[in-house]
Amino acid sequence: MSVEAELRERLQAALAPVELHIVNESHMHNGHHGSPGTGESHFRVRVVSERFAGLSRIDRHRLVNEAVADLRDRIHALAVKATTPGE
Numbered sequence: 001m002s003v004e005a006e007l008r009e010r011l012q013a014a015l016a017p018v019e020l021h022i023v024n025e026s027h028m029h030n031g032h033h034g035s036p037g038t039g040e041s042h043f044r045v046r047v048v049s050e051r052f053a054g055l056s057r058i059d060r061h062r063l064v065n066e067a068v069a070d071l072r073d074r075i076h077a078l079a080v081k082a083t084t085p086g087e
Contacts (some may be wrong), residue, residue, distance in 0.1 A: 002042065003074050009045060014067035018085050019048035025079075030039040052084045 003011075004024055011020055023044040045064065052060045060082035068078070 002073060003041075006071055006072070007043060007045065007068055007075075009063070010067045010071070011045065011064065014064065015047055015049040015051050017047050017049040019046070021046040025077075043075060044079040044081075046081045046083075048083050048085055048087075050081050050084060057082070 004022055007022055008039075009021065011017065011022075024046055025042045047064060051063060055063070059079050064080050064082055065072075065078070068075070
């Protein structure tokens with residue numbers, strides 16, 4: 001399974017998002033230090049979930065990172081925007 005598919009699966013299961021957008025930005029980082037050259041190492045995610053209600057930005061990011069923690073050895077960079085449906 002691709003890293004992107006695994007990200008999607010894990011975030012869906014952990015956060016039950018009403019919106020989930022994942023953008024693979026790995027092509028913009030080819031040859032950079034730390035980039036494994038796999039084509040699946042740099043991602044930007046936008047997650048809209050009720051689970052974020054009442055949480056700080058840091059706590060929202062923690063939830064996202066906890067959901068994908070076992071993928072971190074395959075992901076060099078993960079940019080996160082986490083909001084509630086009303087934001």
